[in-house]
Amino acid sequence: MRLPCPLCGDRDRREFYYQGAAVTLNRPAPEADADAWDAYLHLRDNPAGETRDLWYHEAGCGAWIMVTRNTLTHEVLGAELIEGVPA
Amino acid sequence: MARLIETSPCAGLLPRTIGAVDLSEVEPAQITLIAPFKGQQAAVSDALDAALGLTFPAPNRATGQGARAVWSGAGQALLIGSACPALPGAACIDQSDAWAIVRIEGADAARVLARLTPLDLRPEVFQQDHTARSVLGQMPVSLTRVGRHAYEVMVMRSMARTLVQELTRAAQGVADRIEPSI
Ligand SMILES: [Zn+2]
Numbered sequence: 001m002r003l004p005c006p007l008c009g010d011r012d013r014r015e016f017y018y019q020g021a022a023v024t025l026n027r028p029a030p031e032a033d034a035d036a037w038d039a040y041l042h043l044r045d046n047p048a049g050e051t052r053d054l055w056y057h058e059a060g061c062g063a064w065i066m067v068t069r070n071t072l073t074h075e076v077l078g079a080e081l082i083e084g085v086p087a
Numbered sequence: 088m089a090r091l092i093e094t095s096p097c098a099g100l101l102p103r104t105i106g107a108v109d110l111s112e113v114e115p116a117q118i119t120l121i122a123p124f125k126g127q128q129a130a131v132s133d134a135l136d137a138a139l140g141l142t143f144p145a146p147n148r149a150t151g152q153g154a155r156a157v158w159s160g161a162g163q164a165l166l167i168g169s170a171c172p173a174l175p176g177a178a179c180i181d182q183s184d185a186w187a188i189v190r191i192e193g194a195d196a197a198r199v200l201a202r203l204t205p206l207d208l209r210p211e212v213f214q215q216d217h218t219a220r221s222v223l224g225q226m227p228v229s230l231t232r233v234g235r236h237a238y239e240v241m242v243m244r245s246m247a248r249t250l251v252q253e254l255t256r257a258a259q260g261v262a263d264r265i266e267p268s269i
Contacts, residue, residue, distance in 0.1 A: 007147075007161055008146065008147060008200065008219065008220070009147070010207075011205070012205030012206075012221075014205060014222060015205070015221060015222060017241070028134045058096040058227075059220065059221060059222045059227045060160075060219075060220045060221060061160045061161045061220055062160040062161050062220075082244075
């Protein structure tokens, strides 16, 4: 498996650390209710199809990236730097 | 009073020749990590150019001859082989004693490295002055192509012995191959 790092280009999976679903980028407001925080911390979808997750290019450039891939076909559709993603 | 004797990271390990590759230690006078502050990269590049005649490298590239700037990750580069000029637009950290640098040179150099790293090292892809952060075996490395059949591998100093061991073993494997006769 190779991931397209926006800085480094196509790189082997072993250079990356997998963090999880990209929903963690959407942090609830501090005053959000318990349900919102419960969902943010613990509840994850298990999508069959296109999904977005966070990877850390640990042994590469050190950037966090968001990878779009398809869990049915294993196709990797693209990646972008988290730095450029509006919060 | 104790007298401390300075030794290089690969002291006692290199140089050595295995088959068609030579392994040798590179000992630059100084290594400085340069990390430009937000929006300052162009100014830092200009200051480096004025002082040393080299620019701040783009991702996956190295610049300069003699003193070199080697991209070493998102928003940072290593200045190798020169004192660091005053760069008000960047954080500059002396890392001279932090790195071990091994030069691997010879007709089989890319073949040896290909046994250890997942990088695409085909000469048309990984060209002279191309650099990459990647892994070599289990170690994070900085790998730069410095010549037609020459590369420099950088690891944290504590991993010098493992680096030499990995390169030696891989080089032996390549050297021991029996090419099938036609
Ligand atoms: Zn990268």
